[in-house]
Amino acid sequence: MNPLRSFAPRMALAIAAVVLVTSILGAGWGWLRARDALRQQLDLVLAAEAEGLLRDYETYGLRGLAEAAEIYARRRGPLHVLLQTLDGRAVAGSLPSPPGALRGYTTLPATEAAAPLRALGAILPGGVNLIVASDLTSVDRAAYALAWAPPIAGGLAALLALGLGFLLARGLERRLAGVSTAAQAVMAGDLTRRLPESGRGDEFDRLAATINAMLARIETLVAEVRQVTDDIAHDLRSPLSRLRQRLEAALARAREPEADAAALEETLAELDQVLATFAALLRIARAEAGTGREGFSTIDLSTLVAEVADVYAPAAEEAGRPIATEIAPGQQVTGSAPLLRQALANLLDNALSHGAGPIRVALRPGGILEVSDQGPGIPPEEREKVMRRFYRLDRSRGTPGTGLGLSLAAAVARLHGGRLVLRDGPDGRGLAAVLELPYAAA
Amino acid sequence: MRLLIIEDDAATADYLAKGFSEEGLVVDVARNGKDGLFLALNEPFDVIVTDRMLPGPDGLAILRALRASGIATPVLMLTALGEVDRKVEGLEAGADDYLAKPFAFAELRARVRALARRPAAQAEPTELAVGDLRMDLLRRVVTRGAREVELLPTEFRLLEYMLRHPGQVLTRTMLLEKVWDFSFDPTTNVVDVHVSRLRRKLEAGGEAPMIRTVRGAGYMLSAPAPA
Numbered sequence: 001m002n003p004l005r006s007f008a009p010r011m012a013l014a015i016a017a018v019v020l021v022t023s024i025l026g027a028g029w030g031w032l033r034a035r036d037a038l039r040q041q042l043d044l045v046l047a048a049e050a051e052g053l054l055r056d057y058e059t060y061g062l063r064g065l066a067e068a069a070e071i072y073a074r075r076r077g078p079l080h081v082l083l084q085t086l087d088g089r090a091v092a093g094s095l096p097s098p099p100g101a102l103r104g105y106t107t108l109p110a111t112e113a114a115a116p117l118r119a120l121g122a123i124l125p126g127g128v129n130l131i132v133a134s135d136l137t138s139v140d141r142a143a144y145a146l147a148w149a150p151p152i153a154g155g156l157a158a159l160l161a162l163g164l165g166f167l168l169a170r171g172l173e174r175r176l177a178g179v180s181t182a183a184q185a186v187m188a189g190d191l192t193r194r195l196p197e198s199g200r201g202d203e204f205d206r207l208a209a210t211i212n213a214m215l216a217r218i219e220t221l222v223a224e225v226r227q228v229t230d231d232i233a234h235d236l237r238s239p240l241s242r243l244r245q246r247l248e249a250a251l252a253r254a255r256e257p258e259a260d261a262a263a264l265e266e267t268l269a270e271l272d273q274v275l276a277t278f279a280a281l282l283r284i285a286r287a288e289a290g291t292g293r294e295g296f297s298t299i300d301l302s303t304l305v306a307e308v309a310d311v312y313a314p315a316a317e318e319a320g321r322p323i324a325t326e327i328a329p330g331q332q333v334t335g336s337a338p339l340l341r342q343a344l345a346n347l348l349d350n351a352l353s354h355g356a357g358p359i360r361v362a363l364r365p366g367g368i369l370e371v372s373d374q375g376p377g378i379p380p381e382e383r384e385k386v387m388r389r390f391y392r393l394d395r396s397r398g399t400p401g402t403g404l405g406l407s408l409a410a411a412v413a414r415l416h417g418g419r420l421v422l423r424d425g426p427d428g429r430g431l432a433a434v435l436e437l438p439y440a441a442a
Numbered sequence: 443m444r445l446l447i448i449e450d451d452a453a454t455a456d457y458l459a460k461g462f463s464e465e466g467l468v469v470d471v472a473r474n475g476k477d478g479l480f481l482a483l484n485e486p487f488d489v490i491v492t493d494r495m496l497p498g499p500d501g502l503a504i505l506r507a508l509r510a511s512g513i514a515t516p517v518l519m520l521t522a523l524g525e526v527d528r529k530v531e532g533l534e535a536g537a538d539d540y541l542a543k544p545f546a547f548a549e550l551r552a553r554v555r556a557l558a559r560r561p562a563a564q565a566e567p568t569e570l571a572v573g574d575l576r577m578d579l580l581r582r583v584v585t586r587g588a589r590e591v592e593l594l595p596t597e598f599r600l601l602e603y604m605l606r607h608p609g610q611v612l613t614r615t616m617l618l619e620k621v622w623d624f625s626f627d628p629t630t631n632v633v634d635v636h637v638s639r640l641r642r643k644l645e646a647g648g649e650a651p652m653i654r655t656v657r658g659a660g661y662m663l664s665a666p667a668p669a
Contacts, residue, residue: 268546275544276627283626295530310596311622315635338625349629405629 008172012165016158023154031147038139039118043105046120049079050132057124065130069093078135080117086127095119101129108133116140175204191219228389232281235390235403239274243267280404284389287339287411299340301331301437305363308344316352316359321373323348326362333367333437335416340437343412346405347371347433355430367418367437374430383422409435443558444468446485448478448492448504449520454543458491461547462554475499482508487515488558491550494521494532502535509536516557518550529625548659552611559610570605573665575644575652577605589647596622597640604653604663613660637661 057065065083069092072081082095090098096114099106102121110116119133178196185193194215195208250263309325316323333340344361348371351359355373362370378386385391387410390403410420418437425432445467449455452473459469470485472478475498482490482504490508494501501519508515516538521529529540539553570577574587584591584601593601603621604612614633618624641653650666 272546279542279626307596307622310594311624311632311636312628312630314639315630315632318635338623341624342626345624345626345628352630 008169009162009165012162012168015161015165019154019158019161020151023151023157026154027147027151030150031143034146035140035143038143039136042118042134042136042139043120046105046118046132046134049081050120050122050130053081053130053132054122054124057130062124062126062128065124066092078138080131080133080135082131082133084129084131086123086129091128095131095133099131102131103129107136179208186215191215191222228281228285231388231390236274236277239270239277243270243274246270277404280408281389283339283342284404284408284411287408287415290415293336293415295336296334297337299333299335299337301333301340301367301369302327302329302363304337304340305344305361305369308341308348309361312345312348312352316348319352321352321355321357321359323359323361326360328363328365331363331365331367333416335437336412339412339415343409343435344369344371346409347435350405350433351375351431357430360426369435369437370432372425372430372432374425374427377424377429377431378422386422387420406433409433413437443488444470444486445554446470446472446478446481446487446490446492448472448475448482448490448496448501450474450493450496458547458550461551465551475501475504479504479507482515483511483513489554490515490517491554492517492519494519502532505532505535505537518553518557520545548611549613549615552613552616552660555610556607556612556616559607570602572605572608572663573652574649575605577602586644586647586649591643591646593640593643597636597643600636600640601644604661607663609662609664611656611659611662616660 053065053068056068060067069081069083072079073092073094080095081093082098083091083093084098084101085091086101088098088100095117097108097111097117099108099119099121101123102119103123105118105120108117108119116136117133118136118139119131121129121131123129175196175198182193182195194212197205197208197212199205246263246267250260250267253259305327306325309323309327313323348359348361351371351373355375357374360370360372362368362372364370387406389407406420406422413420413435416437418435421434421436423432423434424430443466445462447455447458447462447469449458449471450473455471455473459471462469470481470487472481475496477498478492478496479499481487492501492504496504499507501521505517505519508517517536518539518541519532519537521532521540521542532540538557541550541553566579568578568580570579575584576586577584579602582598584593584598600617600621603617615627617633617637618627637653637655641651644652652663652666654662654664656662
């Protein structure tokens, strides 16, 4: 891994650089402030020294002052005292770089022989000039020492930041590698694989949890698709093999126009059934994929239900199974009229071919559409299964139908953001199929 | 009657051409969108049957080009199975009818005939009549001779559609689509029951039958043969 292509070291490096630059700027500013403060301190010291010497002068006169200056000179300390005439002739004491007559403070620059000096001069009666001076080297050294503290601390901080950054990068790299490995496993076909979670509940865990939820959804979808493929293979294979056998048998037989025509007609009828199954499957697939939502519009559900019930009414009456309607007026939903029409028609087809007794179609306020009959119903444990593709109750195997009607009605309900519920009919008899559609206000 | 078939699948095109020729139609076949559009723009046809998916300009593009050039020839569009929800798109582009593949030839034939006899756009009639059967569209009253026939709203719609296409075979699928807006075939035999009820009401006074069942195809409404 190139460390600069990783986020954390780059961040660490940036932070280290910022810390370093600010601490260097801070050092410059600190040095200036420390030097000024120390020099002011020094000026006070010089003033105090000068005052002491002036007191000597007042007490012992010029001789006493000269002796005191000589003592300072012998001491060779950081303090220098010089007594000179106003034209610069030394009387007593010494100064490495005498400046000539001086009154007040000055700074004497460094010379080849001497360090820079801070000096205070006073003119005494009798034309004598007293100069007290102190070496600036120690002051400057102290200022340097003070100023260097922040950059040293800054440098250390920068180093620490760098180290921490690399550690962090290693940790990140390890977690990302876990995610990457898991993702590759999923890509390779292991759909049960999930991203590792550290259990710390941090941002990475939350992201991993979201992605894991997505992977779970994908796994379910793929499982459903597999199931459907198996169902299709199974449910289309039988009619197709029957077709094949029929054609084979007809071909092997001696040519008889009437028998041939009958065989061909049966074949066509069976083929039409297969095609109807195909069409229903494609519709379910499209509804489940969510296509068709772009064609949604506001639909007067009350009118739609009444119309479909009218279409079925005569056929139901002929079958001795009258349809009673109970339709709340002005019910509107947002959706696809053709699909809702088909969903209701499927429920009515089911009630007519699998149910018994009178049929009731009720549209209640809130987009609740119920089709119920008083037949044998569906046992509670089978209710989920009958909504699956091709699932048929054993007793229904002989009746016509694709076994897809309820699947399509359920898919249409889901497409509309609702659901299909199967429950006991009124009075606990028969079956009530309820389409619950999200309601779009009257 | 002259029919143009635009279809790139050779077997289907030949089958349709043969079928319609036997019906006595003059059939032209184009195997791609370019030839189809050229023929449709330059020759007079009574009906055009075009596949939706075509090499060159596709069915929709041909349709739009025709309508843009002011050619109002009825167009029936064929489409692959399961594209029912794209029907609207085709109808909006100016198709007069829509049929999903695979289809029964009888179904296509009935629809082509219905399109061919479609009267040129004229003022909406206020009355439809076949033989002694009259429908007043304004008062919504149906009479057979002097007898008034009482119909339910759904029966009225069925009869209106049949009266608009007299002497033509109307398949169950066509009735489901055009009368009730059902774009699917219900398991329950709803059409036959409606038709037989309507038939009973029309013949309640002992009149001659007008709605004939065409075996394997559908129904036809026509004036009873003079006795």
